[in-house]
Amino acid sequence: MVPLQQVTVGMLAGVIALVLFSTADAQHGSWGYTGDSGPSTWATNFPNFCNGQKQSPIDVSTKTATQKSFQPLNFKGFDTPPADAQMRIKNNGHAIQVDLLSKTGKTDNYQISGGGLPGTYNVLQFHFHWGSEHTINGKRYDAEMHVVTYNAKYPSASEAAKVSPDGFAVLSVLLEATSKTANPGMQNIVSQLSNVQNKGMNYTYPTSFSINSLFPADKANYWRYMGSLTTPKCNEVVVWTIFKTSLKISQAQANALKTSCYFNPAGDQEQQPLNNNYRPTQPLNGRTVFDSSNTSGVPQLAPTVLALFIALLSSTALQL
Numbered sequence: 001m002v003p004l005q006q007v008t009v010g011m012l013a014g015v016i017a018l019v020l021f022s023t024a025d026a027q028h029g030s031w032g033y034t035g036d037s038g039p040s041t042w043a044t045n046f047p048n049f050c051n052g053q054k055q056s057p058i059d060v061s062t063k064t065a066t067q068k069s070f071q072p073l074n075f076k077g078f079d080t081p082p083a084d085a086q087m088r089i090k091n092n093g094h095a096i097q098v099d100l101l102s103k104t105g106k107t108d109n110y111q112i113s114g115g116g117l118p119g120t121y122n123v124l125q126f127h128f129h130w131g132s133e134h135t136i137n138g139k140r141y142d143a144e145m146h147v148v149t150y151n152a153k154y155p156s157a158s159e160a161a162k163v164s165p166d167g168f169a170v171l172s173v174l175l176e177a178t179s180k181t182a183n184p185g186m187q188n189i190v191s192q193l194s195n196v197q198n199k200g201m202n203y204t205y206p207t208s209f210s211i212n213s214l215f216p217a218d219k220a221n222y223w224r225y226m227g228s229l230t231t232p233k234c235n236e237v238v239v240w241t242i243f244k245t246s247l248k249i250s251q252a253q254a255n256a257l258k259t260s261c262y263f264n265p266a267g268d269q270e271q272q273p274l275n276n277n278y279r280p281t282q283p284l285n286g287r288t289v290f291d292s293s294n295t296s297g298v299p300q301l302a303p304t305v306l307a308l309f310i311a312l313l314s315s316t317a318l319q320l
Contacts, residue, residue: 031232032094032263034272039279042232050234055282056227057133058289060242065223065291073115073219073241077123081208082109089192090202091261094231095277096189097127110211112149115292116224117239118166121149124157126211128189130257132174133230133278134242141246142254143175144278145214146230160237165226167237173215176246177254185213186249193260200265216245224290230279 031037031045043051077085086101100110100123110123125148132144149169150160160167175186182190188209195203221244228236261274 033277033279042234042279046232046234048233049228049236050232052228052234052236053285054227054236054287055234056230056238056240057135057279057281058225058227058284058287059135059138059281060223060289062137062291065289067293068116068224068290070116070224070290070292071114073117074111074113075212075219076108076112077110078212078215079210081210082106085109085208087205087208088202089189089196089205091196091199091274092127093199093263093265095127095129096193096196096257096261096274097125098189099125108152111152112147112169112171115222115241117169117241118151120152121169122152123147123149123211126214128175128257129230129278130175130254130275131278133281134172134174135281136174140278141174142177142249143257145173145175145247147171147173147211161229161235162237164235164237166239167235168229169239169241172240172242174243174246175249175254177249177251179248179250181250182253183247183249185210185215186247186253188213190253190256190260193256196261198262198264198266198268214247216243216247218245219243220292221245222292224292225287227287 031042033039037045049055081087082102084103084106086103088099088101090097090099102109107122111120112123113120126145127148128143128145130143132141133146134144135141147170149171150157151163151166151168154160154163154167157168188205192203192205195201223240223242223244225240226236227238227240228234229238258275259273262268263272263274264270
């Protein structure tokens with residue numbers, strides 16, 4: 001049996017994540033996605049960060065992104081879950097979230113590094129917004145998954161949240177309902193929505209599943225920019241990575257996200273569907289969005305050079 005002390009330590013990361021991403025500043029009360037507590041009020045109610053100049057999400061303009069070569073991203077624990085890993089899905093009242101816990105108190109079971117990130121990052125949790133928070137050339141996707149990590153050089157997530165600009169790194173996967181069949185990775189989430197129907201409900205998976213199953217095959221091509229958390233307090237401490245290739249899910253899976261859960265605790269008189277839980281895109285304010293298209297290591301020829309090269313090949317072929 002695992003000592004109680006170790007179990008408590010192992011759950012600490014999840015507790016910190018809940019505090020950071022699911023609670024409100026007590027000075028100003030609750031926040032949400034509709035009415036008097038919706039995103040239009042966040043800048044006023046949480047002025048320290050939510051009205052900053054480096055807010056997220058943003059609309060990514062592919063035409064104006066700056067190409068930059070990055071080393072490959074490294075993923076630890078994403079493909080095969082560590083032996084002591086434990087996953088807990090919950091409805092935090094704002095999103096459906098999966099906390100990544102450890103039965104033995106480890107905080108480095110899941111990590112990301114490389115890819116131009118300023119350090120190694122421990123993974124706390126991943127959660128979903130629908131529709132997507134980030135848009136690409138004005139297009140909003142059916143949903144978006146955020147994998148939330150904090151810089152391992154800091155003693156805790158709460159300490160990392162105070163540091164700009166390298167405290168957090170968030171991986172974004174855009175979900176698109178274009179598949180005729182259910183996505184197996186996404187089905188791990190959809191199949192448990194009935195267990196987290198209302199705010200405060202949670203369910204611990206008997207067996208952890210591969211996080212990699214929720215990622216597209218192409219993880220080399222992405223957009224990168226500096227921004228913030230997308231929920232209050234909107235701390236501007238995030239290195240964002242938005243994968244270009246979307247994860248294809250079925251329309252039935254997308255519909256399940258939109259209709260299965262509620263913002264409210266069980267027993268509330270007026271149940272509100274947990275839907276449209278996304279913050280509108282924020283001004284770029286001069287920030288640079290990088291395009292990692294050249295991460296393959298293959299040199300890219302300028303259009304004029306490429307045209308001359310093709311012409312030369314054609315001329316040579318005609319002489320043969």
